[in-house]
Structure formats: C-alpha cells, structure tokens
Amino acid sequence: MLYGAGNTFYERAIRLHQQHADRWGHTLQVLREDIAAGFWNKPTYILHVLTQELIKPPSKRAEWLMWVDADSIIINPAISSEVFLPPSDLSHIHFVGTRDHIGLNTGIFYLRVSAWSVSFLVETLGMPLYKPELELGRSADQEAMGKILSKEKGGPIGKGYREGMAYVPRTWISTYEWRHAYEGQRGDMLVHFPGLEEQRWKHMADWLDIVEMTPEKWECPLAETKYWNVTPDFWKDYRAAYELMTETDRMQREEVLSDAVRAAARDLKTILETEADDTEKVKKARHRLRAERDGKPVA
Template structure:
C-alpha cells in the first residue's frame, strides 16, 4: 500500500497527472515488485489514528472482487475525492487519462468549482468504468470536521476539512494538530478497539451476498414468461444500480435484494 498526500495544485489535472505517473511507474515494474494499491489523500486531511492498517479497507481476495479497481465514498453532494483507493492497473490508467482529458473531448460539460470531483465522477459513471468502482461508508476514511464539530469519534482514521469551512479551515487544522500533540492517546486506538473490522466485514458480506442473489436471478430469468421476466429484469437492474452506486447503504441493498427475491421463481 502506498499513501500519497499533496497540497493544492493549479489544476485538478495536476493531481491526476501525478497519480497517473505513479501508476504507470508501478506497472513498468515486474508484477511481484509492484505496489498493488495507492491511497490518495488530499492535503486538507489530518491522520489522527495511525494504528489503522490501510489494507483492511481493500477488497477480500475473492475472485468476484478482482474487477474492483477504485474504492471511494460519497457525500450528499456527490463523489468525495479527498481520500480514495486506486488499484495499480491498466483500468486506473484509462480512468485517470479520461478524467484529465474530459474538458478537451467534451467542452460542453460544466465541471463547476470542484473540477477534480466532477471529472472523476463523470468518468466513473460511464458504462465501461462503473463495474470497477465500489463506494464505502464515507466516515471510514473521509470523516469531516464541520462548523458544528467533528462528526467522527476516537479511533477514526483521519479528519477532513472541507472547503465549506472557508477561512475557519486553517484554524481548525491548527487546533487539531495541537490537540493531537497534546492528547495523542485520546485519538489513537488499535483496530481491535474500533468498529472498523466488524463494519468492514459486514460491508463485504452484504456486497457478496447481493451479488450472489443477482447471479441466481440472472440464471433463472429465462425460465419465466415475458411479463414475469420483465419484472425480474427490472429488479435485477435496480439491485445492480444500488451495488454500483450505493453499496455503502446496507438498508437499500437489503430492500433491493428482498424485492428481487420476490420476483424470483420458487
């Protein structure tokens, strides 16, 4: 695992260009010498619990997760690129190249203020890239400091200071650094003393089980008559969408799985 942390750049493409250069460098090495995953962390984050091993967030070594190349999280406003995991792979090269080239091959797209988030989200939503991404609970590695306070708890991996804090962001970061220097043991906990492992195990179990139900439904859809097959296909499409875009929402996955099972032949 390799961790990257960089400050603000003159353009979002500089961030992705630097990340792309590292992925390409790793791919040029013999397979047994490569870094497998990279964690990108923006400079508006502070690590508060270095005892959390980063590998616990990565996909299990199951065949069905070998296609996963991106692990990220979302806010209510969309993709959060303050911290995300990227597998060293040709898929990641294509993703970063397309994200950087987006304004050139489609100048009509309004990237808005958060260009890095918008461009990456746009490409991740494309049909060729959607299956390679999964979204995890944001508070695992994008826990926010808001104007109301820290939304996390002791033992969390890091604290992120979003742009919405404006001028108070810098004082907030300074206060946090002073707090960590004065009371490091208050925030540092071994992974066994946090809920990370149980939450992560549950996450992958939900995703694995949902994908298993999908597989069974796709196998049985040909056994149904046209009307029933249409209903089952709609339920299959909905569960696929939930897994692809909201795997962090276990309640929504449960509801989508239940709906799909209701349409499956007994």
C-alpha cells in the same frame, strides 16, 4: 499534494501521514510541484504513480493506491488504511470512494493498480479536450472523475466504469470536521476538512495540537473500534448481493426470466454501483431479487 507557498498546517499533517505509512510499511509520495494547468494536478500525478507501479513485475507492484488530500490528519495510526479495501475475490472493484451531500468527494479514495485505473484517469484528463462544452465548475477534476465513473459504455472492456466502483460509508475513511463539530468518534482513522475555506486553518491547528501532544486521546486498536465488525460485515453483504446479481445475469442468458426478476436485478446492480454505502438499501434490493426469483411475495 503540496506545492506553492509553504503551509505549516499541511506540512504537519503530512508528517503524521508519513508516520502512519512508516508504521504499516506503506510508501508515501507527495506531489510538491505544479505539473498541470488548473485542477488537473491530482489525476495527472496519480496516473504517473500508477504507471510507475504497472511497469514493475507483478510481484513487485503495489496492489492499491490511496489518495489523501493534504487537508486530512491521521488521528488513529493504530489502524492500517488497508482495513477498508474489498476482499481479494471482489476483483471487479477498481475504485473505492465516498460520497457526501454533494456527491462524489475525491479528497480520499482508493484505486487498484490496474489497466482499468489507467483508462479511467486518461479519460478523466481528456474530458476538457473531447468534451469542451461541459462546464465542470470549480472542482473540475472531481466533477470529471464523477462523470467518467458514471459511464456504462466504453472504458477498457466496453462496459464503462460504473460496475468497477464501490462507495463505502464515508465516515470509514473520511470523517469530516464541520464548522460546528467533528462528526466522528474515538477510533476513527482520520479527520478531513473539506469546504471550510479560511476556517480550515484554525480547525486543523486545533487537531494537530491534540494529535501531536496527546496522541493517546484518539489512538485506539482496531479491535476496539467500530471497524472491527462493520467493515467485514459490509463486504460480506456486498459479496452476497453481487453474487446473486451475477448469478441472475447468467440465468437471463440461459432462460427467460420474468419482468419482475429482471427489474429487481437491474435495481440491485444500480444500487451496488452507485449506493453501496447505503447498506440497508443493498439488503432490501437483494432480498427483493431473491424473493422474485423464488416466486415469493415481496415484503
């Protein structure tokens, strides 16, 4: 998304995103016109791109869209952005994003090309109309997305949106440049510059110079990065927890389970929907539910 007065830093960053997309056979689209009032350009444009994909025959559609703000720079183009997506059998996940100390950050996230995503964006865009009393603050679109994703009722199948989202560890897809230092390491896919205000330009200029003039300093094949093991392990653990939770849910419909089992199942469900990026918490909640079901003491 880049419109208004020209910005050389953003243009240079977009060129690196374009090179990355070309390398991996992806299509990059850039919003260059102001199409909505206030902070609503992002969800409006994503909804446009999403519906343009959905009107295609299924065999011609993209499966996922990835949104990246213009204040992000690809520093390791040797990694495809598809590496971080959930395996195909986890088809209930439609939104893959990250959170930081403030909460949901919508600078970089994935949306599945699906009716679920259309409904999510329509509700996000409609929030100022059907909830005019809500104060959404400076980042209104981000705040609205967070509120819609937290819903447990309504939505395309009446169950809200929470069970259709998953947080991944933020530094996978959105390592931050802080005022004092970069939090990532060689091999990370990109650097993101949220919250830096006017300091953003110096930080972006420094990184752009590094990547454009000495790309070998940060480019690193997937097999030599942290992603090689942690990404498949993350989704393996997520799948095990999700399958245990859904199996327990089926059991609850067929037999009476103890209060402890039902409470453990609820806790695991909440963690998968709102804190899946906390891998230790997911593992502990899964082990607790398994132990309660098996009638074993919980450590």
